Amino acid sequence: MTVCKRVDVHVEGVVQGVGFRPFVYSLANRLGLAGRVRNDVDGVFIEVEGALAGVEEFLTALERDAPALSEIESVTVVSGEPAGHSGFTITAGDPAGPRRTLVSADTATCDDCLRELADPAGRRHRYPFIACANCGPRFTIVRGVPYDRLLTTMAGFAMCAACATEYHDPADRRFRAEPICCPACGPDLRLLDARGADLCGDPIAGCATLLRAGRVVAVKGLGGFHLAVAAAHAEAAAALRARKHRAEKPFAVMVAGLDQARRLCAVDEQAAALLTGRARPIVLLPRLPDAPVAAAVAPGRRDLGLMLPYTPLHHLLLGELAEPMVLTGGNVGDEPIAHEDADAVTRLGGIADAFLVHDRAVHVRTDDSVLRPWSGGHTVLRRARGHAPEPLTLRRPAPRPVLACGAELSGTFCLVRGRRAFLSQHIGDLDDHDTLRSFVEGIDHFCGLFDIRPEVVAHDLDPAYLSTRHALELTGVELVGVQHHHAHIASCLADNGETGPVIGVALDAPGRGLDGTLWGGEFLRADLTSCHRLGHLALVPMPGGAAATRQPWRMAAAYLRDEHPGLDVVRRNAAHWPDALALARAGVDAPMTSSAGPLFDAVSALLGIRDTITYEGQAAAELEQRADPYETGSYAATITEGDLLVVHAADLVRAAAADVAAGTGTGTIAGRFHNGVADAVVRCCVMLRDDTGLNTTALSGGVFQNALLLERTVERLRAAGFRVLTHTRVPPGDGGVSLGQAAVAAARDRPS
Template identity: 60%
Template sequence: MSSGKARISVRVEGIVQGVGFRPHVHALARRLRLAGWVGNDGGGVFIEAEGSPEDLARFQTDLCEQAPPLAAIHRMTATPIPARGERGFRIAGSPQGSAPATLVSPDAATCGDCLAELFDPADRRFLHPFINCTNCGPRFTVVKDVPYDRPATTMAGFAMCGECEREYLDPEDRRFHAQPICCPDCGPTLRLLEAGGRSLPGDPIEEAAGLLRSGRVLAVKGLGGYHLAVGAADEDAVRTLRTRKHREEKPFAVVVPDLDAARGLCELDSEAEALLAGPRSPIVLLPRRPGAAVAEGVAPGHRRLGLMLPYTPVHHLLARAFAGPYVLTSGNLSDEPIAHQDGDALDRLGGLADGFLVHDRPIHVRGDDSVILPGRGRSIVVRRSRGYAPQPVMLSDPAPRHVLACGAELKHTFCVVRERQAFVSQHIGDLENYETMWSFIEGVEHFRRLFGITPRLVAHDLHPEYLSTKYALDTEGADLVAVQHHHAHIASCLADNQERGPVIGVAFDGLGYGDDDTLWGGELLVADLVDFTRTGRLSPVPLPGGTAAIRQPWRMAAAHLDSAYGGAPPQDLQVRSRNQGRWADVTALARSGTNAPLASSAGRLFDAVASILGLGDTAAYEGQAAIALEQSADPAEHAAYPAGLLDGDLVTIDSGDLVRAVVEDVRAGVSPAIISARFHHGLAAATADGCVRLRAATGLSTVALSGGVFQNQLFLAALAGRLESRGFRVLTHRRIPPNDGGISLGQAVVAAARDAADRC
């Protein structure tokens, strides 16, 4: 053994496979003249390094500080071991059979280096639709198993050519151990098919762009599934897509080639630009410029456009060939999961698309595009999927046993937990049909295998008719934990902020099953991760017709007006005249209590006000009326309608005060924009008053805000500002959606916390 040498064994855990971490370790060790090896296994990256104590100390520092862009180190441990006196540093093979405990990187948008090569005529990957390196490209959607090596991905069937193999084995190359490495000689191939599946002649990209220019609908195979594309400025093509997809009004996302093009359509700040151009590359909801050159049918009636930059080489090539913005929306019919298998896509999308731009690299895991609403420090994750999943949420306390949380019904996700790591799935969809349910079941099995999890606790919602609840109840070999919907919302916000509580929780959403067998949705809770107490609510009103009232907001207007005016609302309101034929029947239904359950729903209150203002009597998609109400509000109006707190066992916000104030201004001819703003601020002021009353009773001064209503930036800012001005600390969601996409995380941490408490 050489004098003065020391040796350490290092274990690195986190997102450290498939992101160039072993090449990083190898290059760093060679620069510091260390001996030893680095390798992947089921737990992450293992290292043995030998050299001077000073060089080993520098090695550990630089290991973390200079990590590759896509790496996320959660823990690093180093243990001294005897020196061996060996020479050289190598990359070891991955051992087989170890229990998986590593993390898998989300898919990453094409990096700047690869883009430069893609459009460089002198580069051997010029215009190669599958160019990637250790800093970008497919990850989660192509991984079948861990350790993350090529044989465990859908690239296993593509044998590397000599030149790619040389790059793959060269520690100095950017593609050193890049598992999806390929080139035009050895990689996947791109084809353009007609709807029947026959290959079409010509260059696939140029011909596909020609289809878009001619107003056709194009199916495009992406990272996590198929999309449908049309020219974004072509009103007829957009209308055709809506008709075929059965998506009458919900906005479409638009791909723009670069930030300059994005600036031409929307107002961008530095936060928005960073989101658009970053490696996650989500859809970003941005203020639309007047006269933006897109068809009105792309986002009818909306002030915002959902913009996205190309995030795969195929999308970049198509954007350049088409030379304009194009719609890119999930390849499915409404309410179905996105198609991701080639044969299934041709079957399901054959009646929707005129051509298919396909390739032969299989997609193992489907994944929709993520959606972000920037918010000047309070950005909202509306949908968490590609680019974000399956990166874990790190918890404040370890779970004693493995947990599976089955999530809610709408905007469904599931969550699995091992120790301090909570893996929230990609967006699955609404669990209302066989196809989406099967996607959920397949996803659970994949996560269990990928992360080495055998659930001993299975958490679920209280609602007995949710398919996710039924799945949980059919699970064998695990203890079941029922978690109330709004408690899960607040627990999700706590976990998102690595907090334990207790806090005052404001859970405002559409509907959730209460622990008293009634419908909740406008709740003030005192909650921690273990339990909660319902301490306040919005005053409840009937839900006439049950789910019909969700699809027809005018029914909620009728119920709220009847309640606010004690059965004698004004006769001259236009919402009444527009729905005169059924108004009396719906009002009678609300009063009867038959098929009209009481609901304290904030979401349905927003619906009612929107309908009273003439912003929508029916809803083509969930939350449409409430969105219209927010977008109609005058941002310069800050006056608030007064709303009292009713006496009783619960702090009850009198929604009737707000409805009467709205009606008075409607009858006085005040503009809907002013009324909407005053309503938002009035509800925020009353909610803040309720929190002040609860602080006096409990001594708590932290408020957690969660639920789908907190996707409303106007209401979120109005309430958070009022709370902070009155001395509260306010917790909002940062990484997980406030809507039902975050329910599974809340269920999981409640189940784990109760399990830990039972063991004390």
């Protein structure tokens, strides 16, 4: 006799708009089970009954074989008596109650859709907007929830009869796929000239012809416009850089596939997995010496940012072009990327020679995500398309809804409800008015999308930050100030699902400390509620204040003073060096800092790599690029004990200066410097372990975007017996600060 069983299953997570109900429907029918499945405000609810073995296999396969786009947070199973269901059905969801469902990130075109794209016999052959329940636009087209076509930017495109049949067929992979369309009923592609007038002919072929001829084309993607040129075309790359007012910051390069990627960069298994993942991020990889890429694409860099196509349009364009292309943000300077057609023609008209546009609106502008592999995993440098707005899960729930406003540079915000932390996409530096407006609009959109009304608002302690000002202007909320570097360590804890306490090592740019100085080279005893300063890099003046961040030679002057007057760095800046020293000695316009960022800047200037910068972190990044990764020598820094450990980083600069004077090679000096910083970190952590009993370290702050430093530090800490936490899902830089602020505010809000 067959034993029957019934279970009610509640699945929470990213399980709507990702083909989850059709998956459940097919699974139940394959196993001969009866019941029903529907969406609800929390996720997906399933009633299933039948033979005991079939039900048990159903529960196993439910998580094991879930759709690629789904992210299951929890599965709750309750047994009951069979209800006598006849067959298995998909029923309408209940829209009542608060909105707690999640929105999927935009996802690269799946293999099934790519096969259709290439099939001459199919009705979607070479159609640039092909998508299904397993791929395509999500977050960037969603205006509201529940996730339904009428609440997306596809609302204006009425489905044809063929698409409607697929849309309503539970056995079809396009069942309830809201972006569904075809040439008969979907968006159209157009190629425009610089004035916005239509150009004749096939838009994709015409665009490829322009790119081969050295023209700059603005291409509308998932989250806004990119500016494209042929990557090997030297004049085009130089023209793009000049018109965009982007003096030296590297451009990303899109390649058709891994074979093309391997002709430009060293691509190992780890890199290949990152490149081909469903998020299709930009991945920073070692550049091959003979890579056919124009010098203007990534000046001063030994790596390239590569990405694979993630929309049908990209696949078609690269197939027509038959060579890699630069694809960089469609903006001027640090403005937000353009995402509306008319605005793009206006704002980018002085840059682009043509525009490849379509009539599917982008509701939320979103940049490309950027990842960097290292020997221990990978670091997220920018979290955006392909990742946002999917939440991170906090170890403990927040008692009340939280908004965290983040930092000034690499701005993000974070909203928390319960255990879910919704970290926004990268928005940009908030010192730009349009970026600030995008920041505020983004908060409003997330609040509506996830039905969150913040009662607690976290912010940085620096009142000059525009993100802090926004927080302070809000009414009817409880404000929580979080020290910048505590937020960095808290972000690392949240990234790893931990609560602490840990020895937190925050190596970062200058940020407001608790003692009136600018912190940024900190050793902290930290958990999610508090942090205590245990040590820091020795204070050094920043001659000229903000000018010292733009002119690294000033920091070389501050560290060396007049001890090495014969060095090249002195000769290059001989007219200004005494002025910088005078500011440092007088303490006028020379704030004191313990930050690690200026330390790297000083050595970069000392080695003649970078006296002035054109983008944040440039001097330190180029110093890392020049370092010999095989160098085993190390400079030593004195560490003094007292109420706080103090690392005398000037010792590292003096040692580097001595090697410069001795004619030692730049790569050797840069390598010894990186090893010296790693050694100093480890020595401090060992001393602090003896005092605190803590054996776990958390590494955070923008300086740990440096893969060489991160590798050296992690391997030495582990060799010393430490358990080491690093960032894997959110940036170690300021793009992750809002998550840390949110985690701290939520923890402090809990009863003790």
